[in-house]
Amino acid sequence: MASALINVPARARRGDVIEIKTLMSHIMETGYRHTASGDVVPRDIVTSFTCRYNGTEIFRADLFPAIAANPFITFFTTATESGRFEFEWIGDRGFSQTASAPITVE
């Protein structure tokens, strides 16, 4: 089933500042809610997001319970060379997802 939506421009000129948009399917359960019987709904969130550009980490974010479901993270970087962006989301209960997107730099 679909879990990540990635938007990276397929082509860019060397030196261009490009925008990268990512959306991860996740409930982001805060851990602060209770069921009708009073039990705590255990926390289940994405805790970390990383982006690597041809192996080099270019962006990292820590996520917290106040972040809404299906976290949408967008950021900018400079297109330096053709290759791949690799994305990784890590979270509670062993949550781990990866995705990648290619780019051609001319």
Add this chain to the structure above:
Amino acid sequence: MRRRGIALVMLAVAYRAVLPIHANEIPQTERRSGFGFMAPDTQAMQGDDTVNPGTLWVLDGEVLWNRKVGSADKACADCHTDARETMKGVAARYPAFDKARGRPVDLEQRINLCRTDHQQATPLPYESRDLLALTAFVARHSRGMPIEGGSDPRLEPFVAKGRELFVRRQGQLNLGCANCHDDNWDKRLAGSAITQAHPTGYPLYRLEWQSLGSLQRRLRACIAGIRAQAYDYGAPELVELELYLMSRARGMTIETPAVRP
């Protein structure tokens, strides 16, 4: 039998006669989708499929469309083949008249009827991720098409019932839907735009829900808001209300999956 038929027709006529044409019914030229009431940021979110969280459900729906289920071991695609062709415009016509039941069914009910009758599978619960995903996937193929809800003449008495529910005052606050959505759509309620209640983008992603949700979920939330007892999911009254709203929005454009605050 014939007499009974005549009585039914007279009843339908009586419905029309008893209900006054609402003084503040929105003129055709002033109709606006909820999209027009949103902040530019939220509009941009709906407009870009890679940013619109509803896309996640649409993509899930595509997987489910092709997955064999039930004791008939059939997928939706085995009968309906390519949804891009066969599901085009379908959501714009729903809720539609179901001959066997003699009454309208909405898109979620149609999907579940297909599951029980043709796939020999259990119906999916309302608001479950799978039912929302399939509905969003089917409705996505009507995006950009004009709503044709309630144009089938067999639906007329049900549209009238839906309208009656729309204008009827109820609940502890003694409000009808029309009191907000016909009379005060240009105002705000606790900081939020009231809007005209045109169901153009369901199932849609509500930022408040942090999830996709059906039109019935929206209606039940509104009914609870006027402190009335909400109908159960799948209740005929909710389907009639959906039907009336779709006929009221006839000609407006389907936006599924929409994003709303």
